[in-house]
Amino acid sequence: MIRLARISVCIVAMTIQPASAQRLPWFGVDPLVADALGALRETDHWIATAIKPFHPPTVIEGRDDGAAIPSFDPTQHLRYRLVDMRPGTPRAVFLLLAWHSISGNGPSPGVIMQQVVTAAGRRWHIACEFRDYGLSLTLLDRRSHGWRHFRVASGEYGWRPATFTPDAPLPGGAPEGAMECVPLVLTEFPP
Amino acid sequence: MMATAAVFRAALALSLAIPPAAAQRLPWSSIDPKAAVALRAFRQTDHWVAEALEDNYDGERLGRHTEERRSYNFDPASDLRYRVVGMRQGAPPAVFLLFEWSPVRGNARPLASSCRKS
Numbered sequence: 001m002i003r004l005a006r007i008s009v010c011i012v013a014m015t016i017q018p019a020s021a022q023r024l025p026w027f028g029v030d031p032l033v034a035d036a037l038g039a040l041r042e043t044d045h046w047i048a049t050a051i052k053p054f055h056p057p058t059v060i061e062g063r064d065d066g067a068a069i070p071s072f073d074p075t076q077h078l079r080y081r082l083v084d085m086r087p088g089t090p091r092a093v094f095l096l097l098a099w100h101s102i103s104g105n106g107p108s109p110g111v112i113m114q115q116v117v118t119a120a121g122r123r124w125h126i127a128c129e130f131r132d133y134g135l136s137l138t139l140l141d142r143r144s145h146g147w148r149h150f151r152v153a154s155g156e157y158g159w160r161p162a163t164f165t166p167d168a169p170l171p172g173g174a175p176e177g178a179m180e181c182v183p184l185v186l187t188e189f190p191p
Numbered sequence: 192m193m194a195t196a197a198v199f200r201a202a203l204a205l206s207l208a209i210p211p212a213a214a215q216r217l218p219w220s221s222i223d224p225k226a227a228v229a230l231r232a233f234r235q236t237d238h239w240v241a242e243a244l245e246d247n248y249d250g251e252r253l254g255r256h257t258e259e260r261r262s263y264n265f266d267p268a269s270d271l272r273y274r275v276v277g278m279r280q281g282a283p284p285a286v287f288l289l290f291e292w293s294p295v296r297g298n299a300r301p302l303a304s305s306c307r308k309s
Contacts, residue, residue, distance in 0.1 A: 026272035026289055027221060038262070041255050053264070074268040075227035079219035096219060097211050134219050141213030151214075187267035 004023040014084035030088045033080045036113035039124035042043075047109055049054075050102045072099055079110075081133050089177075092127065097135045107131040107153040112159040116175045125162065125174060129179035130154045148177055227272040229286035229306040240304065243295050265292055283307065 041048050051072035061176075074110035077099035082091045096110035103109060112127040131154040140149040140156065162180035234241050243290045247253065248263035256262050270292035277287045290296065 023242075024274055024276070026274055026287075027223070027226075028272040028291075032294075033268065034266070037268050038256055038266070071270045073231075074266065075222045075230050075271070076224075078268065079221050081217055081219055083217070111206070136216045136218050139215040139217065 004168075029074070029078075029080070029143060030082060032082060032091065032115075033093055033095070036115075036124060037074065037078070037095060038079075039112060040111060040126070043126065045111070045126060045129075047097055047102070047111060051099070053095060063096055070101075072097070079108075081137060083139065083148075083150075085148045085150075086143075090117065090122070094137060096132055096134055097164075107133045110152070111153075112181060114179055116178050118175045127159075127162070127177045127179055128157065130157065130183075145179070147181075149184070150181075155183045158184045159183040192202065222267070222271075223273065224276055225275045226271075226286050226288070230267065230271065230273075230288060231302065233288060234285055238304070240290060240295050244290075246294070248294060263294060265290075265294075279306075 035110050041051070053071040058110060077097060080096050083094060085092045086140040089144045093113040093115075094110060096108050097103070098108040109129060109131055111129050114125045116123050132152040138151040140151060142149040142158070142159045144152040145160065149156060149158050151157070159179050159181050162174040162178040164174050169176045217236045235246055244265045246264075249255070252262065254264045254266065270290060272289040272291055274287045275284045276287060285305050285307045287303060287305050
């Protein structure tokens with residue numbers, strides 16, 4: 001009995017940390033965002049081709065230091081945002097590829113990845129492509145088909161049902177519930 | 192007169208800068224740049240994990256998933272956990288990098304390394 005008590009006291013002492021200890025969670029990219037990026041990479045979209053990694057790293061000809069062309073690195077070049085665009089649907093994933101190799105000194109290209117729930121399971125669908133400078137995106141109060149309008153550097157966007165999924169042509173067209181974002185007001189840029 | 196014009200201009204600038212009440216401005220998220228720099232520095236080393244990160248496990252597919260199998264290549268978006276921590280006052284923060292990535296982890300606990308700017 002005493003032995004049992006001693007063991008349990010020992011266990012309690014080991015599990016409870018001293019008052020001044022501080023427990024921190026690890027940080028990482030939201031798994032839904034990582035999944036959306038993986039789905040984008042599977043497509044034939046020009047961005048997917050542009051962010052395709054080199055293996056082994058390609059060395060620039062004629063450079064003695066053997067400088068390699070850098071591959072796309074999500075830790076440095078990816079901006080993202082999970083947004084509730086319509087209640088009752090999975091959150092849309094905004095991906096912005098803020099990488100000089102593809103954006104130059106203009107706004108960076110980005111896509112919205114929509115997760116469509118079908119009878120066969122969840123599928124990713126590219127809702128549209130846009131451009132932004134990576135500072136902020138604005139959600140507007142207006143909605144079409146229940147989907148919230150938004151504004152980025154390349155303009156203000158509304159929504160309509162999608163008829164096809166870009167760069168992943170399917171025999172039956174876009175899955176039911178797939179949406180497409182369309183520019184409504186083009187903003188002139190650079191200002 | 193000049194003052195009125197200036198006030199008017201300031202009010203105009205303000206009204207342009209503030210979106211209407213219903214609009215919502217969201218910043219973009221990203222991985223902490225300190226963690227990104229630390230990872231890049233770590234990848235330059237001869238540490239065995241750093242060398243493993245560069246390996247290609249996917250053949251021609253290079254990081255693309257297929258229906259049969261997901262990509263095994265290191266993808267910081269899904270395989271990296273990190274934390275930037277002030278370990279000692281006055282010193283630059285340390286960056287904890289955790290590789291939750293099966294080629295270096297197997298089914299054991301993930302591997303961690305801590306980098307400090309020096």
